[in-house]
Amino acid sequence: MNFRLILAVDLLAGMVVHAKRGEREHYKPITLFSSIVSSAEPVRVIEELQPEEVYIADLNRLMRTGDNRAVLKELRTRDRELRMMVDYGIRGIEDLREAVEAEIADHFVLGTETSSLNLLETVSQSDISADRGRGISVSVSIDLFNKDVLTSDKRLKIEPLELINTLNEYPIRDVIVLELDKVGTKSGIDFDFLARAVEASEHDILCGGGLRSCEDIYTLEEMEVKGAVVATALHDGSIPAWAIRKT
Numbered sequence: 001m002n003f004r005l006i007l008a009v010d011l012l013a014g015m016v017v018h019a020k021r022g023e024r025e026h027y028k029p030i031t032l033f034s035s036i037v038s039s040a041e042p043v044r045v046i047e048e049l050q051p052e053e054v055y056i057a058d059l060n061r062l063m064r065t066g067d068n069r070a071v072l073k074e075l076r077t078r079d080r081e082l083r084m085m086v087d088y089g090i091r092g093i094e095d096l097r098e099a100v101e102a103e104i105a106d107h108f109v110l111g112t113e114t115s116s117l118n119l120l121e122t123v124s125q126s127d128i129s130a131d132r133g134r135g136i137s138v139s140v141s142i143d144l145f146n147k148d149v150l151t152s153d154k155r156l157k158i159e160p161l162e163l164i165n166t167l168n169e170y171p172i173r174d175v176i177v178l179e180l181d182k183v184g185t186k187s188g189i190d191f192d193f194l195a196r197a198v199e200a201s202e203h204d205i206l207c208g209g210g211l212r213s214c215e216d217i218y219t220l221e222e223m224e225v226k227g228a229v230v231a232t233a234l235h236d237g238s239i240p241a242w243a244i245r246k247t
Contacts (some may be wrong), residue, residue, distance in 0.1 A: 003217060004206070004227030006085070007051040007234065007244050011068040012059045019231065020184030023144065024059055026243055031109050034235035038169045042071050043078065049068065053083040055176075055208075056231045061089030062114060072104035081246075083107070086091060089114045091121050100136065109176065109194070112140040113217075114207040116153040124170050141176040141208070147193070150180065160193075164200045176203035182209035184232050189216055191223065213238050 010019045010027065017027040029040035037048050041097070056075075060066040067088075074200070076084060086105035090096050090113050099108060110120060123136060142160055143150040151157055159168070159175070167175055177197055179190070189210045198205050204226035211217070211230050217239070220228055233239045 002185075002226075003054060003221045005217065005239075005244050006053045006055045006227055006229045007049060007208070008208070008231035009042065009045065009054050009056045010059055010230045011042060011056060011071060013066075014042070014068060014071055016042055016045050017059070018184060018235070019057075022180035025065060027059070032186070033232075035237050036235055042068075043077060043141070046075060046079070046206065049241060050242065050246060051082070052246045053085070053097065053244075055085050055087070055191070056105070057087045058089060061112075062087070064089075069102060069104060073102060076106075085139060087110055087111050088194075090119070090145070091115065092119060093229050095128065096123060096126075096136070099113065106246035107137045107173070109139050109141050111143050111154050112149055112151040112163075113143045113176075115140075116151075117155040118153075120167075120172075121171055129183055129224070138172050139174045139176055139179050140170075140172050140205075144177070144179045145167045145181045147179075161196055161200050165199055168202040170202075174201055174206055175201055176208050176229065178229070185210065186212045186232055188212060191219060194225055195223055198231070211239070214240075215245070217243075 012019050012027055015070040016030045018030050019027055019031040031040045037045050059069045061067055084105040085107040087109040088099050090110055091237040137183055149156055149160055187210050207225050211228050211233050
């Protein structure tokens with residue numbers, strides 16, 4: 001199928017952790033939760049699961065407590081075929097320039113939690129990667145908690161569907177609707193809301209948070225949601241590990 005099932009990898013102090021409801025101070029190594037990996041070391045997790053595509057959140061960057069740049073660089077160097085989208089807590093164009101030059105990913109996520117509409121406008125006009133003969137590949141993550149957009153940018157502090165309409169003006173690859181209050185909970189997906197998001201967006205919509213089963217995947221695919229970011233339902237066996245693997 002063409003549906004993108006994307007492994008979520010949350011990095012904290014060099015280890016993969018289990019994310020739940022955005023409560024980062026309580027995150028624990030993934031091995032305390034997972035039934036399918038034997039290590040919380042990022043390289044081992046990727047080697048064991050062999051995903052086709054990963055979404056990696058550098059939680060230290062998001063929280064301003066350091067970074068996991070060396071880990072990201074190692075993952076990128078070890079497997080150039082692995083499709084890596086990274087939320088590196090990018091707050092300004094210099095952050096993005098540094099990340100692009102470091103070659104820590106082939107695709108970057110601008111999350112509303114840390115980014116701004118001004119940054120997106122600047123990125124849209126940027127020539128950071130002109131020397132490599134390609135433009136910057138970015139997605140926007142609309143970070144939500146109880147359907148409120150998490151952001152410090154007043155221009156982004158609008159209704160989610162209005163924001164999705166606004167993003168239609170920009171040359172981004174896709175929009176991730178990331179419901180942080182549902183992450184790690186398997187509490188279910190708001191299919192009606194996502195259907196409205198798909199209708200409003202000229203970009204591909206990806207779903208994050210609340211995925212429970214393969215049945216949810218089939219429903220999302222029928223709705224023309226183009227992919228989902230998954231961790232909890234994979235690690236507890238509700239979704240088989242082969243579903244994310246390279247074909």
